[in-house]
Amino acid sequence: MPDSPLQSADQADARLAGLLDSAMDAIITVDASQRIVLYNRTAEKIFGWPSDKALGQPLEMLMPQRFRASHAADVQRFSSTGTTSRRMGDGTVLYGLRADGQEFPVEASISQLDTPEGKLFTVILRDVSERVRAQEELSAFAAAAQTLREAEKTRVARELHDELAQSLTALKMDAIWVRDNLSLAPDAVAARLDDMLAILDTTVAATRRIAADLRPLLLDDLGLVPALEWLAQNFSQRSGVACELSVDEALDLPEPYATAVFRIVQESLVNVAKHAGATRARVRIVATASHLTLHVEDDGRGFEMSAPRKPQSLGLMGLRERTQLLKGNVHIDSQPGQGTRVQVQMPLELAGVSE
Ligand SMILES: Nc1ncnc2c1ncn2[C@@H]1O[C@H](COP(=O)(O)OP(=O)(O)O)[C@@H](O)[C@H]1O
Ligand SMILES: [Mg+2]
DSSP, rough: OOOHHHHHHHHHHHHHHHHHHHOSEEEEEETTOOOOEEEHHHHHHHOOOHHHHHHHHHHGGOOOSHHHHHHHHHHHHHHHHOOOOOESSTOOOOEEETTTTTTEEEEEEEEEEEEEEEEEEEEEEEOHHHHHHHHHHHHHHHHHHHHHHHHHHHHHHHHHIIIIIIHHHHHHHHHHHHHHTTTTTTHHHHHHHHHHHHHHHHHHHHHHHHHHHHOOOOHHHHHHHHHHHHHHHHHHHOOOOEEEEOOOOTTTOTTTTHHHHHHHHHHHHHHHHIIIISSSSEEEEEEEEEEEEEEEESSSSOTTTTTTOOOOOOOHHHHHHHHHTTEEEEEEEOOOTTTTEEEEEEEEOTOOOOO
16 A cells, blocks of 8 residues: 555654653753653653643753753853864763752753754653762772771781881890890800790791781782682681581682682681681682682571671672773672672683693
């Protein structure tokens, strides 16, 4: 059946309306007096006004009070430039106003069209709340990670100062005393030398401990699996909590994965020892050619995941950061009385890494 000109115009209109309504962005057209003449379905969804409440109304109703005056001036300026379209807001964040009074960040562009009935302006706009929230979270995260690093450095500096510097000062004073008393009191000198040897022993132990905190040398010396075995044993000895380690003996990950795995297990076990009051803990590591999965579970008291964290609780934050840097994700599952399960997954990019 051949289309009459009228039918095809109707069809074109219908098609256009369908297109506008299926758009992911809000599309709003206003006339020269800034009254809304077109308002698609996404605009209804984003702003919360049904189209029969929006059509014919001033565009101002969709923006917070404080932007209204400058918006009118902007549109005037845009209208006089003759440019057909441009991004709105000049790089600043614009805000929309929902029917319920809530404000939200938007990204928008505006275009103008001269028609026989006068000028029309079309604004195409999207709600970027999610993106802005994700960005804010990311920068809060970066700031917290920075704090974490500073806190770590402060702690190491304090340990160096308190333990090593003090021992060395004591040893120096003893050495002076020995020099000055060598011929006068040989017995007392011998006793003093014994004291000095004892101080040297503890100083060497402290140096090892501080260095191990900075970098798990064990990893370099022994390899990942023995280092993990040491970690599990050391954890059990210190906390009295039984710890089962399940990992393929032959597992040998290149850096940066080995350090990440070691640190994640270390931090998780420190948490079990410090917070869980558990009787058993289990560490499980499974690696395939392309993925690594790591579980640390305990049967302790668990915790309320939604409870606000103390700002200095940076352990789990550090764990997240470490994992995200390697494009992985962390899943923590805990409830009061139900133990805690930390699960970390990350892709392994071993290509180019030689055995
Ligand atoms: N295995 C666990 N069992 C019980 N509570 C835990 C466990 N791991 C973490 N938590 C809770 O989560 C909080 C945050 O942990 P974390 O970020 O490591 O900070 P921190 O250990 O310095 O308190 C802890 O204070 C504790 O309340
Ligand atoms: Mg912790």
